[in-house]
Amino acid sequence: MIATIPLLIIPLAIYNILAFITPGYAWANVLFSVPMVSGVSWDVTLSDVFIVLSLAFLFFEIVKATSASTRSIIDHMLSTLVFVVALVEFLLVGAAATSTFAILLALMLLDIVAGYSVSIRVARRDFAIEPRPE
Numbered sequence: 001m002i003a004t005i006p007l008l009i010i011p012l013a014i015y016n017i018l019a020f021i022t023p024g025y026a027w028a029n030v031l032f033s034v035p036m037v038s039g040v041s042w043d044v045t046l047s048d049v050f051i052v053l054s055l056a057f058l059f060f061e062i063v064k065a066t067s068a069s070t071r072s073i074i075d076h077m078l079s080t081l082v083f084v085v086a087l088v089e090f091l092l093v094g095a096a097a098t099s100t101f102a103i104l105l106a107l108m109l110l111d112i113v114a115g116y117s118v119s120i121r122v123a124r125r126d127f128a129i130e131p132r133p134e
Contacts, residue, residue, distance in 0.1 A: 004071050006079040007061045008108050011054040012086055015104060018046075019095040027100045047100045058107045065115040076115045083108040 018025065027047035034042040061079070065072060086105055089096045 004074045006082050007057045061111050065118045
């Protein structure tokens, strides 16, 4: 059952929980700073952590896309549905009109394109025409 759940729905849910429970929270607020050898301080924001977490989910989603099964086709269709819902949210909901959400949308689009291109390549390999016996 886990194969049919688009993993990028998890960062979408996390974003919505944070955006609607804490309205007005700036994604650019510094969570922590790391002193670098150069003497400067690397400031890590909530947006940075969220994007890295979303990239990790994208990695596992693309790994899932390499399997050729009926579940992966359903997963691609559900990923497309999640992307469409997120796109509508981005266009219509004020709390979603941020650069962080736009990057999440780009990751979802990349997931869809990569998933379908992998599926097409796997399907081409599975479709073989054998020569007629003479």
